[in-house]
Amino acid sequence: MVVRKRLDYGSRGHQVPAMPRVPSSARGKRSARRKKDEMSPFDLLATVAGTLLVDHENSSNAPSINAAALTYARKRKSVKAEQCDDVPPLKSMAVENCIAGSGGVCASPRQANICLAENSSTRNGTDPVLESLTVKPDMLVRDSVFSCTKSCNRAHGVGGIPECGSSRSLEATNQVQVQQPMDGDTTALYSLVSSVDLDGRPPALVSSDSSSGVPLCIHDKDRTTSPLCHAEVRHAADRDDDENSSGCTHPCTTGNNKSYMPQYTGDSRIRKMFASKIRKAARNKMCGEMSNKGSKLNLCGKKISTTRQRVQRAMFKRQKPVRRHFTPSSAKGILTEVKLRIKSFTIPELFIEIPENATVGSLKRTVMDVVTSIIESGLRVGVLLQGKSIQDDNKTLRQARICHGENLENIDFTLECEAGQNSSPGVRIPEEMDFHGADAMKPLAMVKCEEPLSETKAGYNSQQRVQASPNRVQSEHGSVHSRFEATAHEASASSQAIVPVASPSSEALAIVPVCKSKRPVIGQRRIRRPFSLPEVEALVEAVEQLGTGRWRDVKMLAFDNTDHRTYVDLKDKWKTLVHTASISPQQRRGEPVPQGLLDRVLAAQAYWSQQQQQQISGKASGQACSSSC
DNA sequence: GTTAGGG
DNA sequence: CCCTAAC
Numbered sequence: 209m210v211v212r213k214r215l216d217y218g219s220r221g222h223q224v225p226a227m228p229r230v231p232s233s234a235r236g237k238r239s240a241r242r243k244k245d246e247m248s249p250f251d252l253l254a255t256v257a258g259t260l261l262v263d264h265e266n267s268s269n270a271p272s273i274n275a276a277a278l279t280y281a282r283k284r285k286s287v288k289a290e291q292c293d294d295v296p297p298l299k300s301m302a303v304e305n306c307i308a309g310s311g312g313v314c315a316s317p318r319q320a321n322i323c324l325a326e327n328s329s330t331r332n333g334t335d336p337v338l339e340s341l342t343v344k345p346d347m348l349v350r351d352s353v354f355s356c357t358k359s360c361n362r363a364h365g366v367g368g369i370p371e372c373g374s375s376r377s378l379e380a381t382n383q384v385q386v387q388q389p390m391d392g393d394t395t396a397l398y399s400l401v402s403s404v405d406l407d408g409r410p411p412a413l414v415s416s417d418s419s420s421g422v423p424l425c426i427h428d429k430d431r432t433t434s435p436l437c438h439a440e441v442r443h444a445a446d447r448d449d450d451e452n453s454s455g456c457t458h459p460c461t462t463g464n465n466k467s468y469m470p471q472y473t474g475d476s477r478i479r480k481m482f483a484s485k486i487r488k489a490a491r492n493k494m495c496g497e498m499s500n501k502g503s504k505l506n507l508c509g510k511k512i513s514t515t516r517q518r519v520q521r522a523m524f525k526r527q528k529p530v531r532r533h534f535t536p537s538s539a540k541g542i543l544t545e546v547k548l549r550i551k552s553f554t555i556p557e558l559f560i561e562i563p564e565n566a567t568v569g570s571l572k573r574t575v576m577d578v579v580t581s582i583i584e585s586g587l588r589v590g591v592l593l594q595g596k597s598i599q600d601d602n603k604t605l606r607q608a609r610i611c612h613g614e615n616l617e618n619i620d621f622t623l624e625c626e627a628g629q630n631s632s633p634g635v636r637i638p639e640e641m642d643f644h645g646a647d648a649m650k651p652l653a654m655v656k657c658e659e660p661l662s663e664t665k666a667g668y669n670s671q672q673r674v675q676a677s678p679n680r681v682q683s684e685h686g687s688v689h690s691r692f693e694a695t696a697h698e699a700s701a702s703s704q705a706i707v708p709v710a711s712p713s714s715e716a717l718a719i720v721p722v723c724k725s726k727r728p729v730i731g732q733r734r735i736r737r738p739f740s741l742p743e744v745e746a747l748v749e750a751v752e753q754l755g756t757g758r759w760r761d762v763k764m765l766a767f768d769n770t771d772h773r774t775y776v777d778l779k780d781k782w783k784t785l786v787h788t789a790s791i792s793p794q795q796r797r798g799e800p801v802p803q804g805l806l807d808r809v810l811a812a813q814a815y816w817s818q819q820q821q822q823q824i825s826g827k828a829s830g831q832a833c834s835s836s837c
Numbered sequence: 838g839t840t841a842g843g844g
Numbered sequence: 845c846c847c848t849a850a851c
Contacts, residue, residue, distance in 0.1 A: 733845070734845065734846090736845070758840090760838085760839060775839075776839085776841095776846090779839095779840075779841075779842095780845070780846095783841095783842085
């Protein structure tokens with residue numbers, strides 16, 4: 209039943225999560241639980257997989273692949289396990305590298321950006337998406353070879369594993385050479401890779417997965433071997449899983465998980481940052497997409513029931529996006545697992561103001577927050593085939609020949625932040641940063657460094673300093689760019705240069721990614737833009753004419769051409785003006801407002817309040833009268 | 838979409 | 845400035 213259900217689940221019946229998802233808490237503890245839970249499903253799956261393979265006409269190679277996949281999965285876990293003994297040191301190293309390599313992506317230039325996003329505390333290596341993507345088939349193959357060799361010798365002869373040139377596999381570099389076990393099997397390999405890498409599923413299941421997924425695309429040469437391999441592999445996997453998981457797998461995945469998607473995990477810091485509904489919405493949206501993708505992936509069918517669920521889970525999420533693009537092939541009835549690579553991941557340049565007393569930790573957090581917010585604003589995926597961007601989203605993968613192994617290596621993906629996509633290189637000044645009217649001419653001082661910062665002030669000031677400009681490369685890392693002003697008052701401190709924000713507490717450091725796009729990034733707090741004297745005058749005058757309670761009209765009358773002042777802003781400003789006028793001059797802060805103006809504020813406030821009272825009373829009396837009458 | 842008011 | 849309730 210279980211198996212069947214799973215089969216039904218996947219369009220091809222290939223992908224079913226072999227194991228019911230265990231509560232996260234439980235998942236964490238793998239070894240004990242795993243053996244018990246996984247064994248039976250595993251057997252079932254293996255059996256089914258074997259059947260499928262046999263039935264499949266074109267799946268001659270599948271078996272070896274499957275076996276390889278299983279082995280791989282196992283190996284990843286158990287690189288250090290006993291099995292490794294058989295494997296030459298180099299190989300084992302290679303494997304580890306590979307494994308780590310998945311995480312090792314960060315090492316590459318491309319991932320630098322991503323790494324940036326990662327939580328510093330966690331181990332750098334692994335971008336979820338990248339990681340999954342990075343894993344190369346070769347690795348799988350290799351591993352599979354080893355394991356297969358060991359467990360089933362037949363696989364060797366059959367599978368084109370031999371080609372894998374084990375020697376090569378050693379590639380000292382994290383880059384794993386892609387070795388195709390057999391020609392034409394690339395697809396299979398890819399499928400294996402993906403299946404293996406995919407969400408954290410137990411290795412055991414992998415076999416079933418691969419078998420299910422691979423057959424169509426792969427040309428299996430020896431069906432017979434498959435069953436055997438499966439069985440053996442499986443066992444090996446079982447054996448090794450526990451140990452392995454703790455060993456190799458762990459480091460990579462764990463690190464990845466933690467580091468990579470903090471935003472989704474509910475990092476308190478981030479939550480704080482995105483306190484508003486909009487922000488939450490944005491995050492939910494992202495998560496929702498992710499989950500959707502995840503489900504989709506599941507449909508695609510990868511079930512690796514290993515002990516590493518925990519670890520892989522994260523990977524799964526990451527991979528989803530990419531894999532998702534390949535689902536079309538499955539629509540045709542063929543599931544093809546492919547290895548994907550992220551050619552580039554562009555994150556807008558970050559401009560962050562750093563308080564002098566900032567700590568490394570605060571800087572990291574700041575960067576994390578910024579990157580998180582940027583990423584949450586959305587990512588765009590681009591597909592490159594042989595370096596050429598594929599613009600036609602409606603083109604089927606088959607049309608693009610993406611589902612065939614020969615072209616898989618030519619496919620790359622790019623990730624771009626939606627927020628930055630429209631922005632042009634260079635400094636972008638958000639709409640909010642635009643200066644309208646007289647204010648624009650004022651010298652802008654980023655921060656009044658000379659001025660002692662009250663808590664509030666510090667907070668505000670610190671908030672405005674981050675600017676992100678996509679695609680822009682800049683050498684001044686960590687420097688603060690004063691693109692906009694914080695206070696109208698004096699430009700003395702530094703009207704332009706990079707001025708560190710003197711904030712009393714590094715904690716006050718807040719970042720606001722700035723996007724040039726007119727539409728502010730969702731969830732981003734607007735920069736503080738104190739009302740200038742002319743603005744205050746205009747406001748007072750308008751209110752004197754229209755009264756309080758007609759803020760929309762006030763806006764249209766006095767600030768119609770000022771986009772960054774909403775009627776809510778005007779209302780708030782009036783509120784503060786009234787308050788300011790009602791307190792002693794010594795208690796007032798900020799740019800002083802002429803007493804004359806404040807007097808007018810009070811007068812207008814009194815007048816219109818009275819008017820409102822009268823209206824209310826009149827209304828009430830009218831109602832009373834009417835009711836009484 | 839506005840307004841009002843608390844944070 | 846943000847957020848929300850209430851219109």
